[in-house]
Amino acid sequence: MALSGSRLDVMRHVGENLDTLLGDYLKPIETNWQPSDFLPDSRQEDFPEQVRLFRESARELSYDYMAVLVGDTITEEALPTYESWLMDMEGVNQAEPTGWTSWIRGWTAEENRHGDLLNKFLYLSGRVNMRAMEVSTQYLIADGFDIGTGTDPYKNFVYTSFQELATNVSHRRTATLAKQAGCPQLSKICGVIASDEMRHAKAYKAFVSKIFEVDPSEMMLAFEEMMRKKIVMPAHFLRETGVKLSQTFSHFSDAAQRIGVYTTNDYIDIIDALLIDWHIDAVTDLNDAGQRARDYLMALPARLRRVADRTKIPTLEYPFSWIAA
Ligand SMILES: [Fe+2]
Ligand SMILES: [Fe+2]
Numbered sequence: 001m002a003l004s005g006s007r008l009d010v011m012r013h014v015g016e017n018l019d020t021l022l023g024d025y026l027k028p029i030e031t032n033w034q035p036s037d038f039l040p041d042s043r044q045e046d047f048p049e050q051v052r053l054f055r056e057s058a059r060e061l062s063y064d065y066m067a068v069l070v071g072d073t074i075t076e077e078a079l080p081t082y083e084s085w086l087m088d089m090e091g092v093n094q095a096e097p098t099g100w101t102s103w104i105r106g107w108t109a110e111e112n113r114h115g116d117l118l119n120k121f122l123y124l125s126g127r128v129n130m131r132a133m134e135v136s137t138q139y140l141i142a143d144g145f146d147i148g149t150g151t152d153p154y155k156n157f158v159y160t161s162f163q164e165l166a167t168n169v170s171h172r173r174t175a176t177l178a179k180q181a182g183c184p185q186l187s188k189i190c191g192v193i194a195s196d197e198m199r200h201a202k203a204y205k206a207f208v209s210k211i212f213e214v215d216p217s218e219m220m221l222a223f224e225e226m227m228r229k230k231i232v233m234p235a236h237f238l239r240e241t242g243v244k245l246s247q248t249f250s251h252f253s254d255a256a257q258r259i260g261v262y263t264t265n266d267y268i269d270i271i272d273a274l275l276i277d278w279h280i281d282a283v284t285d286l287n288d289a290g291q292r293a294r295d296y297l298m299a300l301p302a303r304l305r306r307v308a309d310r311t312k313i314p315t316l317e318y319p320f321s322w323i324a325a
Helices: 007-015 018-025 047-058 063-077 079-087 099-125 130-143 153-180 184-214 216-229 247-258 264-277 288-310
Strands: none
Touching: 007 099, 007 153, 007 184, 018 099, 018 184, 047 099, 047 184, 063 099, 063 130, 063 153, 063 247, 079 099, 079 130, 079 153, 099 130, 099 184, 153 184, 153 216, 153 264, 184 216, 184 264, 216 288, 264 288
16 A cells, blocks of 8 residues: 555554554563662662672773763664654654654653663772763763754664664674673673663564555655765764864764774674665665665665775774773
8 A cells, every 4th residue: 555645644544553563662661670689779788888899890891882881872772862753753742642753752761771670780890980981971961962853753763773773783792702802791881782772673673564554655765865964963963061062973983883882884784784675675665766776775785885894993992081000
């Protein structure tokens, strides 16, 4: 079925059966994991000993690793920015809640655990200048961001599909590296967050698939536009006290490349995965502009790979204000 109407019509249509979808992609709160499940219990007598073991295990984590973990944490902690951004999408209304409103609220409630858990870990680790990190978090929220989607749900869902996959990759890798460094608690922490991200990615990808069914050309054009602009990570807007905007991000991103937590190749692999998931090669009923957008998208990974092969990662270890020593 093709819907010739507006984004609003499509959002209404796709949102009709959202309640059943929500059950697939969000977990019941009562049985869901909570940050305290992965942290020493401060009510217990042996709390100081637990914390001592925690700090000991965090000692072997490399400088770049700590920088990446702090950057990841700040990114998670800027959740108010993401929730308010998504609430502003066409077809979403807080005053008259729809299935979409419930989705954004439920998603936010799950995501809120990520920054909370990572923050507490970092605090207990003894490796981080918490104040410097908190300043960066406050900046990131106060500065806000522009991810180039406007209020368009199609572009926003491309962005969130991409972003959830990217955070899945990076949390999964920090989990593996933590295990190798002898820090099993942190490995569990990153792993459980990574699995949330994957579940959320599946939801956003499903929304896009449903839109492709009813509005293929417009959905294709939105996908193309987001890929031409490139996905701007929320951390792109990171800053530290006294450091110019964008400098902190590039050092953070270099550190992530150096330890292989999130690389240019991962970015390209995600595009490849989305092309396959959304069966981009097989979408029918495209108009001329939609066809051209598809051609661009199908050729994109190979083009990006040619450039990536020539890019060198800087080896400079940058002194982040976040790392204690
Ligand atoms: Fe998250
Ligand atoms: Fe997420």
